[in-house]
Amino acid sequence: MLNKQIITSLFTTVALSIASYSAIATPLEKQQAEKLGLEISTQAKQRDIGWVDNTSDMLMLLRNKQGQESTREIKTKTLELLDDGDKSLTIFNKPRDVKGTSFLSFSHAVGNDDQWLYLPSLKRVKRISSRNKSGPFMGSEFSFEDLSSFELEKYSYNYLGDEQINGLDSFMVEQFPVDENSGYTKRIVWLDKVEYRVQKIDFYDRKNSLLKTLTYNDYKQYLSKYWRADSALMVNHQNGKSTELKWDNYAFKTGLSDSDFNRNTLKRAR
Amino acid sequence: MNMVNNLKITTLFAALGLSSMLLPLAASADEFELSGKVGFEQRYFAEKGQYEQQLDHSQTSIFIEPEFYWDWNNGSDTLTFKPFYRQDEYDNERSHGDIRELSYIHASDDWELRAGIRKEFWGVTEFQHLVDVINQTDGVEDSDGEDKLGQLMLNLSLVKDWGIIDLYLLPGFRERTFVGGKSRLRGSVLVNNNNVSYQSSAEDKHLDLAIHWSQSIGNFDIGSYWFHGTNRDPILTPVTEGNKVVLNQYYNQMDQFGFDVQATIDDWLWKFETIYRTTDDDDFWATQAGFEYTFIGVFESFADVGLLVEYGWDSRGEGDENSPGANVQNDIFFGSRLAFNDMQSSEMLIGLGADLEHNSFSFLIEANRRFGESFKVSLDVRLLQSTDKKDLLYGVKDDDHLQLGVEYYF
Numbered sequence: 001m002l003n004k005q006i007i008t009s010l011f012t013t014v015a016l017s018i019a020s021y022s023a024i025a026t027p028l029e030k031q032q033a034e035k036l037g038l039e040i041s042t043q044a045k046q047r048d049i050g051w052v053d054n055t056s057d058m059l060m061l062l063r064n065k066q067g068q069e070s071t072r073e074i075k076t077k078t079l080e081l082l083d084d085g086d087k088s089l090t091i092f093n094k095p096r097d098v099k100g101t102s103f104l105s106f107s108h109a110v111g112n113d114d115q116w117l118y119l120p121s122l123k124r125v126k127r128i129s130s131r132n133k134s135g136p137f138m139g140s141e142f143s144f145e146d147l148s149s150f151e152l153e154k155y156s157y158n159y160l161g162d163e164q165i166n167g168l169d170s171f172m173v174e175q176f177p178v179d180e181n182s183g184y185t186k187r188i189v190w191l192d193k194v195e196y197r198v199q200k201i202d203f204y205d206r207k208n209s210l211l212k213t214l215t216y217n218d219y220k221q222y223l224s225k226y227w228r229a230d231s232a233l234m235v236n237h238q239n240g241k242s243t244e245l246k247w248d249n250y251a252f253k254t255g256l257s258d259s260d261f262n263r264n265t266l267k268r269a270r
Numbered sequence: 271m272n273m274v275n276n277l278k279i280t281t282l283f284a285a286l287g288l289s290s291m292l293l294p295l296a297a298s299a300d301e302f303e304l305s306g307k308v309g310f311e312q313r314y315f316a317e318k319g320q321y322e323q324q325l326d327h328s329q330t331s332i333f334i335e336p337e338f339y340w341d342w343n344n345g346s347d348t349l350t351f352k353p354f355y356r357q358d359e360y361d362n363e364r365s366h367g368d369i370r371e372l373s374y375i376h377a378s379d380d381w382e383l384r385a386g387i388r389k390e391f392w393g394v395t396e397f398q399h400l401v402d403v404i405n406q407t408d409g410v411e412d413s414d415g416e417d418k419l420g421q422l423m424l425n426l427s428l429v430k431d432w433g434i435i436d437l438y439l440l441p442g443f444r445e446r447t448f449v450g451g452k453s454r455l456r457g458s459v460l461v462n463n464n465n466v467s468y469q470s471s472a473e474d475k476h477l478d479l480a481i482h483w484s485q486s487i488g489n490f491d492i493g494s495y496w497f498h499g500t501n502r503d504p505i506l507t508p509v510t511e512g513n514k515v516v517l518n519q520y521y522n523q524m525d526q527f528g529f530d531v532q533a534t535i536d537d538w539l540w541k542f543e544t545i546y547r548t549t550d551d552d553d554f555w556a557t558q559a560g561f562e563y564t565f566i567g568v569f570e571s572f573a574d575v576g577l578l579v580e581y582g583w584d585s586r587g588e589g590d591e592n593s594p595g596a597n598v599q600n601d602i603f604f605g606s607r608l609a610f611n612d613m614q615s616s617e618m619l620i621g622l623g624a625d626l627e628h629n630s631f632s633f634l635i636e637a638n639r640r641f642g643e644s645f646k647v648s649l650d651v652r653l654l655q656s657t658d659k660k661d662l663l664y665g666v667k668d669d670d671h672l673q674l675g676v677e678y679y680f
Binding site: 064 | 305307339341345348375377379380382389390391394416427429434484486491532534536537538539564566567572574611612613614615640643644646677679680
């Protein structure tokens with residue numbers, strides 16, 4: 001559960017401490033590295049709070065080793081909840097055979113998410129198990145957990161150091177998933193120092209070898225506050241496949257409410 | 271082409287005519303979308319049929335199911351029109367058209383009004399859909415009872431803190447469709463589609479009513495309803511017509527209580543459905559219950575393997591000379607669902623159903639995969655066995671078959 005007050009108080013102390021640590025390039029004690037890792041991640045989360053709701057269109061381009069492509073067209077509607085994980089509705093438009101299929105998720109910072117799938121050909125709403133976090137999303141290189149919202153409680157942290165990435169001075173933070181059903185032992189996340197935007201993530205599989213790299217491109221600012229990338233590329237180093245995401249029609253504070261996220265809206269979502 | 275076929279094609283054109291009447295609406299709509307699918311289906315029966323007239327081995331058919339969609343007012347008002355037509359190589363009954371959907375929805379914050387021809391699915395189990403009662407079965411499409419005919423309805427849906435309440439007015443009733451003499455997957459005696467009788471003097475114009483409540487509470491998804499109206503299951507009585515025997519359809523009035531629950535706990539889905547039906551002819555309870563367990567990422571791959579077990583019980587028990595009994599009365603079902611989670615969404619379902627009181631079983635494999643961006647290919651195998659003449663499966667015991675389907679989505 002997010003506690004705004006704690007985050008706000010962290011925010012004020014973090015900026016100072018990060019500045020001082022960056023200046024002194026000596027190895028950090030384990031405890032200090034953990035604390036700093038959490039502080040950086042908290043700062044990133046804090047800067048992305050208050051967008052209320054969000055809709056966007058997402059294009060997924062799946063490519064295999066031979067260069068064959070397959071397209072997924074997805075629409076998402078998300079409602080930000082400050083005292084729990086977000087509520088979201090995901091609507092599939094392509095491939096054509098899954099058109100009209102939609103997915104309702106009530107995510108929780110701790111514990112399993114509540115998820116329902118609507119199958120239009122059967123007119124059937126199915127409650128599904130959300131344990132399968134590590135499985136591929138629509139046959140892509142993104143797993144379900146890669147696409148779920150970032151919540152502080154999902155990881156433990158470790159600050160690794162600083163590095164230039166995409167031409168920007170960035171923090172490197174190790175994040176260790178708390179959930180034993182995660183497909184990863186850890187992720188290494190690069191966040192730029194100016195805006196705390198995720199620039200790159202390396203994913204390490206259960207055997208702790210590098211599995212995938214995700215890079216975000218062309219960040220744009222919305223409502224003079226919230227940064228969203230125009231595209232992202234996930235490359236799987238082990239199977240040679242990749243998936244590109246392209247976002248379009250970002251909109252915030254569109255007036256969504258709780259009543260837009262139930263079985264009825266799931267069934268008629270387009 | 272004979273009369274019956276001509277008539278059906280007229281129906282198809284009438285449906286298409288209707289769509290051209292609706293098309294001008296597109297001018298005032300914010301959004302119009304045409305999508306749908308066309309398909310080719312090839313069946314191959316391993317053995318010749320038990321009965322005269324029946325086709326020998328091969329049966330080909332094609333179908334089309336377009337969907338016209340309009341919306342206004344930011345999606346608060348929508349209109350969907352989905353006609354369907356299948357042309358079968360042999361069976362005039364299976365060559366049929368239907369309006370699967372012609373419905374208008376107005377959606378507000380905490381209520382929705384839905385009017386027109388629609389489909390409504392209730393329930394949680396996989397091998398039998400006991401509580402699913404609103405729509406009539408389209409028996410010519412397939413023998414598994416999964417295909418339904420559109421039902422005319424007025425449905426008010428209210429979203430409350432304590433769940434979703436759906437109120438239904440269902441004017442008009444659809445008779446079940448049955449395959450014709452040339453078809454396989456039928457009993458020895460043909461069902462008469464002409465001399466249909468009803469308990470209600472309103473016959474197929476009876477106004478049926480239903481009220482349904484559903485709610486999610488933690489890990490539990492619960493549904494419950496009361497239905498009052500025409501029984502979707504006909505009572506079939508053999509009568510002599512001229513020099514042949516046919517089955518006449520009789521539809522009585524019923525009151526039915528239904529309840530279903532699914533508990534979703536980690537990798538387990540626990541499922542339970544029950545109904546109580548009361549008619550002037552008999553009263554009974556029936557239950558279908560079981561579980562589905564999923565192994566995630568088997569053999570170091572991304573494939574998931576689901577195991578399903580369900581049991582079906584019915585208080586009517588097996589049929590005898592005096593009562594038809596229940597088809598699923600003490601039956602067990604095993605299944606396995608294999609999802610490869612690949613780019614082509616390859617899937618396979620294996621199912622086995624067995625009657626625990628006599629020698630009767632059915633086995634099926636359903637596999638499908640996407641090809642390119644717009645094609646879906648499915649391959650089904652069904653094996654049916656029974657040695658008990660009273661059993662429903664006895665009539666189709668020689669109808670083991672392979673079915674190839676190719677569908678193009680647009």
